Amino acid sequence: MTILNRDTLAIIMIGTTHVIDMGGKSAFIHYETADRAHMLLPDGTRFHGRWDLLDDGYKVKWTDGPAGAWRLDHTTGVIDYVDATGTVRGRISRIDFGDPASLAA
DSSP, rough: EEEOOHHHHHHHHHEEEEEEEESSSSEEEEOOOSSSSEETTTSSSEEEEEEEEEEEEEEEEEEOOOOOEEEEEEEEEEEEEEOTOOOOEEEEEEEESOTTTTTOO
């Protein structure tokens, strides 16, 4: 288990869309810029908000939605999203460059 640091996160997040497997359903998070993000949950709920890198993860505040702190945990062949309590909430199934799901629109 390796918690990804700020430098690694900047490379794999800024300008990409993470497709997150949440138990057989997918969520999409597009990190548009170094401080702007967009999310589409499996139930169709959309959020837009501000995110900021931390030394060992990031924090996000969705407009009209929740706020939270997250870490990305890497083991060989896997990157998991881990919440502030240490609970795995989803696994990255792929990382797309850009915004193929049109989340910023």
